[in-house]
Amino acid sequence: MTGRPESIGDPFVIERAEVLEVALPLKEPFVTSFGPTASRNVVLVRLTDADGRVGWGEAAPLDHPFYLPDTVSGAFAVMVEYALPLCLRAQIAHPGDAAAAMGSVRGNTFARAGVEQAYWVLEAVRSSRRLADLLGGGRDRIAVGESLGIKASIDDLLDEAALRLKEGYRRIKLKIAPGWDLDVVREVRSAFGPEVMLQVDANAAYTSHDAERLAELDPFDLACIEQPLEYDDLVGHAELQRRLDTPICLDESLRSWRDVRTALRIGACRNVNLKPGRVGGIAESLRIHDLCLDQGVPLWCGGMLESGIGRAANIALASLPGFDHPADMSPAAILYTWDLVDPTYQVDPDGFVDVPVEAGLGFPVDEERVRAQTVRRAELDRRGNVTHVDERRAP
Ligand code: OSB
Ligand code: MG
Numbered sequence: 001m002t003g004r005p006e007s008i009g010d011p012f013v014i015e016r017a018e019v020l021e022v023a024l025p026l027k028e029p030f031v032t033s034f035g036p037t038a039s040r041n042v043v044l045v046r047l048t049d050a051d052g053r054v055g056w057g058e059a060a061p062l063d064h065p066f067y068l069p070d071t072v073s074g075a076f077a078v079m080v081e082y083a084l085p086l087c088l089r090a091q092i093a094h095p096g097d098a099a100a101a102m103g104s105v106r107g108n109t110f111a112r113a114g115v116e117q118a119y120w121v122l123e124a125v126r127s128s129r130r131l132a133d134l135l136g137g138g139r140d141r142i143a144v145g146e147s148l149g150i151k152a153s154i155d156d157l158l159d160e161a162a163l164r165l166k167e168g169y170r171r172i173k174l175k176i177a178p179g180w181d182l183d184v185v186r187e188v189r190s191a192f193g194p195e196v197m198l199q200v201d202a203n204a205a206y207t208s209h210d211a212e213r214l215a216e217l218d219p220f221d222l223a224c225i226e227q228p229l230e231y232d233d234l235v236g237h238a239e240l241q242r243r244l245d246t247p248i249c250l251d252e253s254l255r256s257w258r259d260v261r262t263a264l265r266i267g268a269c270r271n272v273n274l275k276p277g278r279v280g281g282i283a284e285s286l287r288i289h290d291l292c293l294d295q296g297v298p299l300w301c302g303g304m305l306e307s308g309i310g311r312a313a314n315i316a317l318a319s320l321p322g323f324d325h326p327a328d329m330s331p332a333a334i335l336y337t338w339d340l341v342d343p344t345y346q347v348d349p350d351g352f353v354d355v356p357v358e359a360g361l362g363f364p365v366d367e368e369r370v371r372a373q374t375v376r377r378a379e380l381d382r383r384g385n386v387t388h389v390d391e392r393r394a395p
Contacts, residue, residue, distance in 0.1 A: 011093045012122065013050040014382055019079050020044045021072060021376040024307055025337055031150040033177035033205030034066035041072045042307055043079060043111075044340075044370065045118040055122025056365055058310035059114025060277050067203065068231060068252055068278070070110045076376060078111040085384030087115055095119040099283040109255050109280040110304075116281035117313050125360040131312065132355045132362075135282065137319030141352040145171030145326035146334070147201065147303070150180050154187050161188060170351035171197040171223065171326040177205040182216055189220050197326070201226035204252055208236050211243050223325065224249035224271040224298075234259075237268035247271045251302055255279055257287040264295060271325075273302040276313055285317055293322035300325035308332060308341030312361045315345070319355045329353055340373075342366040 021043050029036035045057040059079065061070035083102050090101035098119040102112045124131045132139075146164045151157040161172050172192075174184060181200070189198060199222050206214060206228045214228055224247045229236045231252035241248045247270035254260050254272065256279055263269050272292050276285045292299040301318040304310065311329065318327045331346055331353075332339035341363035345353050356362030379388035 009093055011091050012119065014047050014088055015050055016048045016382070017084050017088060017380040018046040019076060019084070019378045020046065020370065020374045021076050022340065022370055022373045023375050024340070024373070026335060027337060030305060032175045033203045037062055037305070039063055040305055041375065042310065043072060043075050043114055044309060045079065045084070045114050047118045047122055049122060049126070053122060053125045055118040055125060056309050056361055057114045057117030057121060058306055059110045060304040060306040060310045061110040062304070070108065075108070075111040075114065078105070078108045079115055080378045080380070080386060083108070083111050083115045084380050087119070088380060088382060088384035092119060095123050096283045099281050107255070110277045113277040113281040116283065117276070120282050120313070121361045128359045130356065130359055130362060131316035132319040135286065135316055135320060137316055137355065138321055139319040139355060141354050142315060142318040142323070142329070143170045143326040144329040144347055144351055144353050145169055145173055145197070146330050147173045147328045148175065150175050150177065154184055157184065158187065158191055161192065165192060165196065168347065168349045168351035171199065173328065174198070174200045176200045176202050178210070182213070185217060185220050185222070194221065197223055199223040199226065199249070201251070202228045204230050208240060211240055214240065215244055218245040222246050226273060227251045227253065234263055234266065234268045237263070238266045241267055241269065247298070249273050251275070251278070257284055257291065260288050260291055264297060271298045274299060275302040275304055276317055277304055277310065282313060282317065289320050289322045298325050299323050301327035301329070303328035303330070305335055308339040308344045308363050309361065309365060311345070312341070312356070312363050315353060315355055316362070326351070338369065340366055340370055342369070
């Protein structure tokens with residue numbers, strides 16, 4: 001069990017908190033069953049303590065409310081108006097205390113996770129430890145797969161899958177939707193053979209009436225089918241799982257430890273995608289990790305197309321022993337023209353990403369780029385009062 005990681009124990013003295021909405025230009029739109037994600041902004045938190053040490057966090061909901069209700073604008077507002085003031089006005093000696101201080105906030109998991117990450121990183125900086133060590137992670141590298149969006153043609157998809165497999169990626173995940181499912185899976189399976197680890201992600205594009213069609217995926221030996229039904233339909237997933245051999249993996253439906261416990265108890269899934277942002281942060285993620293490890297449930301770290309700042313938390317988390325399937329962790333080289341950390345991480349020819357050896361976040365933040373790409377910024381003082389807001393819709 002992971003337990004509560006120890007801290008150095010002194011209360012944090014935060015002098016200044018900044019919230020920055022930063023534009024990250026995607027190389028090409030990421031297309032899922034809910035449509036294309038063409039623009040991608042993230043919300044960063046930058047905490048400065050009384051000794052000038054800095055902790056970064058990232059909230060990475062999508063810009064639009066088509067994946068979950070959370071949006072970039074909503075996260076920005078909740079962080080400035082509630083999440084940060086609650087933390088700044090509380091006694092926080094351990095990052096877990098930040099999660100507790102925000103306990104009265106319902107939903108808004110991405111906003112809470114972004115603020116909480118900044119405290120974890122600050123704790124890692126002030127104790128000169130690697131973020132992974134702070135969380136109890138043991139591995140020095142993590143296995144990664146790619147999540148492939150819906151493409152213009154099956155040939156385009158086969159080309160990209162071939163490229164990633166050649167580059168060493170250890171698993172391929174295909175986005176599916178009605179009309180882009182059985183044929184696509186059949187072609188990919190026959191092109192790359194039975195050895196390739198393959199799974200699909202529907203992003204809630206099906207209904208319980210599609211059970212028969214989804215059962216036709218069973219012969220393709222998929223590692224899982226991710227989130228076939230609506231985000232708020234645990235019972236529907238439990239009924240569907242009874243009709244499928246393929247394990248259902250839940251993503252959107254799992255927004256807390258309690259959700260995961262319920263889902264496992266009623267048989268709504270047999271596989272768990274854990275994204276720290278989606279469940280409200282790292283402290284909640286550690287509890288979910290322990291639950292899955294305890295129950296022997298396959299667990300893997302999902303992604304939200306984060307910048308390297310958010311990905312750093314995912315990498316540290318995925319170094320824990322319960323993560324037994326490859327993570328969605330495509331590097332900036334695939335998704336973006338550049339990253340907000342420099343240097344960023346790469347995937348080695350065996351399909352692994354190194355867990356950074358440096359203390360703190362583990363990657364140097366490119367502050368100049370962050371400032372240049374900032375479209376909206378707010379600043380709070382040590383009492384949680386907003387002292388500055390500015391908006392600049394340039395990038
Ligand atoms: O459903 O897992 C998802 C990206 C944005 C929103 C939701 C999802 C995804 C991905 C990409 O599949 C995973 C990644 O960050 O590489
Ligand atoms: Mg998903």
